[in-house]
Amino acid sequence: MSRDEMRALQGKRLRETVERVYANTPFYRKKMQEMGIMPEDIQTVDDIVKLPFTVKTDLRDQYPFGLFASPMSEIVRMHASSGTTGKPVVAGYTRKDLGIWSEVLARTFSAGGCDSRDIFHIAFGYGLFTGGLGAHSGAERIGASVIPISSGNTEKQIQLMTDFGSTVLCCTPSYALYLAESIHKKGLQDKLKLRVGFFGAEPWTEEMRHEIEEKLRLKAFDIYGLTEIIGPGVSYNCSCQNGMHINEDHFLPEIVDPETLQPVAPGQVGELVFTTITKEGMPLLRYRTKDLTRLVYEPCECGRTNVRMEKIMGRSDDMLIIRGVNVFPTQIESVLLEFAEAAPHYHLYVDRVNNTDTFEVHVEMRPEFFSDNMSRMLDLKKRISARIQSVLGISAEVKLVEPNSIPRSEGKARRVTDKRNVYANK
């Protein structure tokens, strides 16, 4: 499908969705009225910028069913995300929505080279979490044989995987690694018939992908999604594994500057925003995912013309504004990965001195690269600074610190100390 055809289809579906939420969802009707927007103001995809954003707290405030656009008699399924704080986020699906969901997942699995001859081992959790039942419906849709084993009980997972000859594994990447280690401990790696894996629901790195591929001897594909939009299947890897194709005929993506909320220039990094344009049960307008990435509109080598998103580069919550420049800690990390002499452990210190922001990057040196040569050490500092300047467009004072001196933390590492009290009043 050409870009023009896609945009025409998206425009039509966007209009229908706006009409639907205006008529059925008091939350959106009120927001649009406050902004002076009527459904007829939305004619093409470009008009999307007139529409209000939706954020996670809106979903919490509207708990449980305030954003549903279908009567309960038409809702056939509900899912919810765990939510670490406060109330869970609830999603309602009509029969048509479930059809869309299984379709986008069928595309995901087909793009990974799977078909009806495959045996799907689905180790995502089944239940309120969208992973298990979502992947299940997509695998059934392509006619594969499905083992709905759900998560946990690693012994049993390994037993069924080897006895049943599972060819496809679906689970979180961290669980895939855990499974792989358990399999290697038992020396059962030769008994595996896995050839493909679909992993998602948490961030993972290219290094993890390589490790999973090597240990489980399969090709590992990324699968992206969020409960608010539909669950897994919002976007997927094709065999090129070069970015994730977005199912943009159902989920219309935008990239905005997380601070100004204005669209960024094409190809720039910003916050990913989705509008669901075919869902009935709980359509969302311009939902801010908080995930940072960029969109690639060039056709993929695989031949698919739908837009790709790059791997998630970070969360907009982590964004710093230093001397007016948006800085994401993950950008610093990617710069450091280019330097063999530096460990990817860093801490950012931001302060304001004489009304000017100061920006220090503390970098751990790898002990094996330490040398008696002082000028070589100073040169390393200089090269890292120069690279930060060219990638981020901002100068930074790089300080080399001792190995293992930056605290390691599980999960979300606290890598930033912002001593400016600029947000004190917020």
Next chain:
Amino acid sequence: MNIIQQLSVFLENKAGRVSELTKILGQAGINLSAFTIAESSDFGMMRVVVSEPQRAKDLLKEHGFAVSLTDVVCLQTPNTPGSLNKALAILSENGVGIAYMYAFAEGDHARVILSPDNLNDCVRVLLDNKQRLIDADEIYSF
């Protein structure tokens, strides 16, 4: 054995780091014969001659220090005006450059640790010109 193994230790500019190092070496019974600290704006480099370089290195590494061993020479000159200049003139006439040096004088002698750009040339021209170099065994047991 005219070549001396010197410990080079990366020091982050923070309080108590040097005393931590001397404590570790002291408790292990390793003696310091000479040292110098070079500093830049945010980190320092401590160069130390100790009684057991390899053991000291392993020990400091275990304690999380970035540390390496560097070959240096120790020149001994009379503690009289012009003596050091004589030795340095020999080196410069023979094209041997020096990255850094540190020295200490007491009584009749002065001792100078040199880190030359070419270690073998440095040793050769100094010995050829009748300069006295301190042996490793000798300096480690100072």
